[in-house]
Amino acid sequence: MPLFYSPRLEKDSQNIFIHGDEYKHITKSRRKSVGDKIHLTNGKGILATGTITLIDENSLKIEILNSEEKTKTKPTIALAFSLLKKNNKLIVEKATELGITEFFPFISKRTIKKNYSEKLRLKLERVTIAAMKQSGSAFLPPVNPIINYSVLLPDLSPIYKPILAWEETKSKFISSALEETQKNICLIVGPEGGFSDKEIDYGKKHGADIVSLGNHILRAETAAIATSTYTIFHQISKNSNYY
Amino acid sequence: MPLFYSPRLEKDSQNIFIHGDEYKHITKSRRKSVGDKIHLTNGKGILATGTITLIDENSLKIEILNSEEKTKTKPTIALAFSLLKKNNKLIVEKATELGITEFFPFISKRTIKKNYSEKLRLKLERVTIAAMKQSGSAFLPPVNPIINYSVLLPDLSPIYKPILAWEETKSKFISSALEETQKNICLIVGPEGGFSDKEIDYGKKHGADIVSLGNHILRAETAAIATSTYTIFHQISKNSNYY
Structure with a gap:
């Protein structure tokens, strides 16, 4: 399952809206549609799985099903x-x-x-x-x-x-x-x-x-x-x- | 000193003529002239130092001053x-x-x-x-x-x-x-x-x-x-x- 980026994602997020480059990447390059499952990360350790519940002209909505917090391993x-x-x-x-x-x-x-x-x-x-x-x-x-x-x-x-x-x-x-x-x-x-x-x-x-x-x-x-x-x-x- | 390639170079070579791509590389890209010293290899372990003694329109001549034979280290x-x-x-x-x-x-x-x-x-x-x-x-x-x-x-x-x-x-x-x-x-x-x-x-x-x-x-x-x-x-x- 492909991984996408949303800096707004937090550990307890229930729904995430995605715009801009990442919106294009999900809908155009990867051709995802409503009902598809994807992985999301905020780039700060949160890794979530969600379902696309809505796609309009400029944004899409993802319902988060579950998420986990990864720890950065040491030494960095x-x-x-x-x-x-x-x-x-x-x-x-x-x-x-x-x-x-x-x-x-x-x-x-x-x-x-x-x-x-x-x-x-x-x-x-x-x-x-x-x-x-x-x-x-x-x-x-x-x-x-x-x-x-x-x-x-x-x-x-x-x-x-x-x-x-x-x-x-x-x-x-x-x-x-x-x-x-x-x-x-x-x-x-x-x-x-x-x-x-x-x-x-x-x-x-x-x-x-x-x-x-x-x-x-x-x-x-x-x-x-x-x-x-x-x-x-x-x-x-x-x-x-x-x- | 830059290294150039001549597959004709052998351990006991005294003079080497260079044509084609390598001729262009030496004279045009690296702008070498008669009297300049360069390193040469045959890509099979011979490493030589030589002086450019002649440059004409399509080829150049190198007088080999010294050369050594390198051994390939193991494991390859x-x-x-x-x-x-x-x-x-x-x-x-x-x-x-x-x-x-x-x-x-x-x-x-x-x-x-x-x-x-x-x-x-x-x-x-x-x-x-x-x-x-x-x-x-x-x-x-x-x-x-x-x-x-x-x-x-x-x-x-x-x-x-x-x-x-x-x-x-x-x-x-x-x-x-x-x-x-x-x-x-x-x-x-x-x-x-x-x-x-x-x-x-x-x-x-x-x-x-x-x-x-x-x-x-x-x-x-x-x-x-x-x-x-x-x-x-x-x-x-x-x-x-x-x-």
């Missing part, structure tokens, strides 16, 4: 990535499918296109909604406002252990850093041209573990997807109930 | 994937960057578009060349002819341990299957609609380990990239010299 794994010329959507789509819980897009020294607007952030948010629904998850990862790398690190450190992938280090493979921490993790991946030495020093000063992804040189988007995959799969291998 | 990790409506190139690009050593594209029961031609295989081959160069590897993963799933399994079993990702199993996470084998591995990922129960039974009969990728439902291309990443990173975590 966030992804901070330098905005790329292309492929930002690919990163966010794949990482959301896999189970990244929060995104921190940032601008660093070698970020190619530095003038990103709120419009891009909203686009990435739409990608997270589609990917969450696809993956069957009840958690929508927030896409935080685009900030500078210099502001990112101090922001992260109370909540997350920062683990930064750098193609110029060979000393420590990502697996060792994952073994060493019990905290929530924020993976950090740089732009097409990589991080500067200064930026790496700044990262270290703010507690970041600098790690290698092996000897192959990965494109920036591949590095972001690969670190997300490996970190999440590493958690599942330790705890089969992980997410 | 291959990827068999059902051809998708879209995203076949994405799978092959990312998996080559990461270090997959051989591709087996196949058609199974729920493959949507079943009439693939040799043209698609050649396109995928061009993607592997670009991705190998990007990743700095000296090994070009062959893209085998497109075959049926029923033929694939018996073909694999003498050489590879088949590990098949199936969204309907929850019993064994991929990490356990990787721990249990010392053999070369062929990862197998199905089409958009998944494998049928019959196909899974057929896989088991031919020695395939059926594994889960966790509770999130992944798109077919995400599953292919994620299994490749996790398997390769798992090897590197056990042996830091792996590839």
Whole structure:
């Protein structure tokens, strides 16, 4: 049964009205009709089953049959990535499918296109909604406002252990850093041209573990997807109930 | 220094002539001139450094300064994937960057578009060349002819341990299957609609380990990239010299 998104859904909701993009998705793309059952989530842990009881020109009504509240598994794994010329959507789509819980897009020294607007952030948010629904998850990862790398690190450190992938280090493979921490993790991946030495020093000063992804040189988007995959799969291998 | 591809390069080559796509890549895209040094590989383990000594209208000449022969690390990790409506190139690009050593594209029961031609295989081959160069590897993963799933399994079993990702199993996470084998591995990922129960039974009969990728439902291309990443990173975590 397909999963749809309604931010208004609450644990005790009895009826939900759906408009806009999601209305179109349910009625046009998925061709659902009155009487059909669907799953709904609010992206904050509520997962409900309901029946479509009414469809009009701009909205539809769902009667909730039952709902449950999911708990976010720990540690949570966030992804901070330098905005790329292309492929930002690919990163966010794949990482959301896999189970990244929060995104921190940032601008660093070698970020190619530095003038990103709120419009891009909203686009990435739409990608997270589609990917969450696809993956069957009840958690929508927030896409935080685009900030500078210099502001990112101090922001992260109370909540997350920062683990930064750098193609110029060979000393420590990502697996060792994952073994060493019990905290929530924020993976950090740089732009097409990589991080500067200064930026790496700044990262270290703010507690970041600098790690290698092996000897192959990965494109920036591949590095972001690969670190997300490996970190999440590493958690599942330790705890089969992980997410 | 950028890496380029010449299948004619051998261990004792002294001069190499380059034509066609690679000629264009070196002179037009990367704007190299006479006197510039570049790296070259034959995609079979030879990695050489050379100087461009001549550029004419259709070809260029490289004088080889030194060359070394790399050994392919074991176990090798291959990827068999059902051809998708879209995203076949994405799978092959990312998996080559990461270090997959051989591709087996196949058609199974729920493959949507079943009439693939040799043209698609050649396109995928061009993607592997670009991705190998990007990743700095000296090994070009062959893209085998497109075959049926029923033929694939018996073909694999003498050489590879088949590990098949199936969204309907929850019993064994991929990490356990990787721990249990010392053999070369062929990862197998199905089409958009998944494998049928019959196909899974057929896989088991031919020695395939059926594994889960966790509770999130992944798109077919995400599953292919994620299994490749996790398997390769798992090897590197056990042996830091792996590839």
